Amino acid sequence: MxxxxxxxxxxxxxxxxxxxxxxxxxxxxxxxxxxxxxxxxxxxxxxxxxxxxxxxxxxxxxxxxxxxxxxxxxxxxxxxxxxxxxxxxxxxxxxxxxxxxxxxxxxxxxxxxxxxxxxxxxxxxxxxxxxxxxxxxxxxxxxxxxxxxxxxxxxxxxxxxEPGAVMELYDFADAIGFEIIALGKGKNNPLNHEANPSSAEAEAKSKGASPKMIASFQDGTKTMVEMNAVANATGFLPDKPGMHGPSGTVNELSSLFQEKEKGGILSSKGIVDYVNGVAPGVFAIISSDKEEVHHEMNYLKMGDGPNYVLYRPYHLTSxxxxxxxxxxxxxKEATIAPWHGLQAETVAVAKKDLKPGDRLDGIGGYTVYGKLLTHSEASAVNALPIGLVDPNVVVTRSIKQGEIITYGDIEQEKESMIWKLRSLQTQSINKTPVENKLVKLNPILV
CATH class of the missing domain: 3.40.50.720 (NAD(P)-binding Rossmann-like Domain)
Incomplete structure (x- = not known):
């Protein structure tokens, strides 16, 4: 080809x-x-x-x-x-x-x-x-x-x-039969859940970027969303709510991302995460149960094992x-798509104390930041996805800073397109196989 x-x-x-x-x-x-x-x-x-x-x-x-x-x-x-x-x-x-x-x-x-x-x-x-x-x-x-x-x-x-760049490493490692322990990306600024357009204004001006966009990087929302996309594409999950987010160098990644009983930070394998200190790169942590593969990886100077790092030090965005x-x-192929459906959810968390009547201003704003949970964790608490947050969403009860915002905490003044599509998606997930074909063929009518 x-x-x-x-x-x-x-x-x-x-x-x-x-x-x-x-x-x-x-x-x-x-x-x-x-x-x-x-x-x-x-x-x-x-x-x-x-x-x-x-x-x-x-x-x-x-x-x-x-x-x-x-x-x-x-x-x-x-x-x-x-x-x-x-x-x-x-x-x-x-x-x-x-x-x-x-x-x-x-x-x-x-x-x-x-x-x-x-x-x-x-x-x-x-x-x-x-x-x-x-x-x-x-x-x-x-x-x-x-x-x-x-x-x-x-x-x-x-x-x-970054999700597309991570997916390239995943596809490569998966195709040649490696066990994939973890997938991740670097974060290039300290996590600050209170970051907002005002606090990010100076950096945004120096970079010729939007203050809201910079704030969404600083408060962690973009990182959560990006690894959410990887989770939905691969079936990998955050090992803990919000992920671990350790600091480390590329050379330290293979020892960081192994099970706790082996000296690492993980409770399970097949996870998504981020690391302070390796930005703007993305990585995959891989291993094998074959002795000859370990011998070859050692010969190729990929490390002593049992885990190894595949690292791409750049992503060129658009x-x-x-x-x-x-x-x-x-x-007719996708670079990355949600092949596994909703595996994880980036939920809205109060950036400050909120009171009834407050409007949620959106990603990178003054009211909310995103936190990555598994989809089952998010569903269990009826958490509001960060992508549904917009100025049409009004708070109906007092919410403390750091608290997850639920559907029961808000009401809509006007239903936007993404809310309508989310409703259709939920109907699709909950339908029988026969009914699901109707959603595929004509979701407008369902």
């Missing part, structure tokens, strides 16, 4: 290209546009963002002439522009998801509700969907994957995002997303 690079070259030689529709022109989206513009056989032909100036800047910085950028909200005008070799900018995400010329949609919004809606509409329009929106994926990804499978399109997370685009287009 030819590599993706060869397939892309062949596609270009035939005068064709994979036409990508991008929604969200923030830091991730802008980088992806420039990366793809330097590739063979692929182009971002349409981009949606509330700020069309960002779209124009992104295309200009990618080397596209201003005359080739068409701003429109009309599908006919957009289609005509694309057929003429131009690119389209719009404020309407639904324009991108419905354009006949678009083969693959990429969601780079980072907003759970919007990402869920984008994926939903892309699948209904028979388009592959690549999610740079792990928050939406861990909330309603199992349903979206079920829909995509039934529609004959690919639902996938992104290469370059710059690698084109690989998932190409893989879905050529091979």
């Amino acid at each position: 030819l590599g993706l690079n060869y397939k892309l070259r062949e596609l270009e030689k035939m005068g064709r290209e994979i036409r990508v529709g991008l929604i969200g022109c923030g830091q991730m989206g802008r980088g992806m546009i420039s990366q793809i513009e330097g590739m063979k056989g692929m182009r971002v032909v349409a981009t949606a963002d509330l700020h069309t100036s960002l779209i124009q800047q992104a295309y200009l910085k990618a080397g596209i002439n201003e005359q080739e950028i068409v701003l429109t909200g009309q599908i006919e005008e957009a289609e005509q522009a694309i057929e003429q070799g131009k690119v389209v900018g719009t404020v309407y995400s639904e324009l991108v998801t419905s354009l006949p010329s678009v083969d693959v949609v990429v969601d780079a919004t980072g907003v759970p509700n919007l990402g869920a809606e984008i994926a939903w509409k892309s699948i209904l329009n028979k388009k592959h969907i690549v999610m740079l929106n792990v928050e939406a994926d861990v909330t309603v990804g199992p349903l979206l994957k079920q829909m995509a499978d039934a529609s004959g399109v690919v639902y996938t997370g992104s290469a370059g995002d 710059l690698e997303t084109p690989l998932s685009v190409a893989r879905s287009y050529f091979h």
Whole structure:
């Protein structure tokens, strides 16, 4: 089988290209546009963002002439522009998801509700969907994957995002028969559950990033969500609520991630976790029950065993997303998807004392942070998933700082798309096999 690079070259030689529709022109989206513009056989032909100036800047910085950028909200005008070799900018995400010329949609919004809606509409329009929106994926990804499978399109997370990078190590180790003890990623800042946009403002400004995004890294939510995606893809679980999160170097990982009776920190194998000190890398801890394999690993300077570390010291976020685009287009395969369903849940925890009438402002905000539990643990306490948190959610009782927020603690003023999809997903999980086929075929009607 030819590599993706060869397939892309062949596609270009035939005068064709994979036409990508991008929604969200923030830091991730802008980088992806420039990366793809330097590739063979692929182009971002349409981009949606509330700020069309960002779209124009992104295309200009990618080397596209201003005359080739068409701003429109009309599908006919957009289609005509694309057929003429131009690119389209719009404020309407639904324009991108419905354009006949678009083969693959990429969601780079980072907003759970919007990402869920984008994926939903892309699948209904028979388009592959690549999610740079792990928050939406861990909330309603199992349903979206079920829909995509039934529609004959690919639902996938992104290469370059940490869950996708972890999955590459998992697939490699699993394919050649290693026992996989643990999967994890590095965290590059101290855990601070009280981090918020105000406290993160200075760092965000220095990095040219959103204060909410930086706060979501600092308070641990992003780490929890990312390893939640790995759990749903592999069936691996957090060894304890919130994971262990030890500090260590790459060389220390193999001794850290072994059972407690052997001097490590684990109560069980097949777990997900994170480590302070190995960012921006991702890792897999592997072992074998074969003497000759241990001999070979020792010869290859992989360590003395019994555990060994596979470590990737980088992940290039949206710059690698084109690989998932190409893989879905050529091979109809996902980079990472919730193949095991809801194995874990990132639940909302009060960032401060909350009182009745308070609104939950969302990921990276002032009111909540995420904590990773197994799905059974979360279900047992009726915990509210972090991906369902938005300003339409109002607190109905006093909640102490550090307390898990439950469905019984809140009410909705307006049901958003992600809440509707979560409800459908719950119905799907609870249905019989015959009823479940109806959800797959037409979830709107169930």
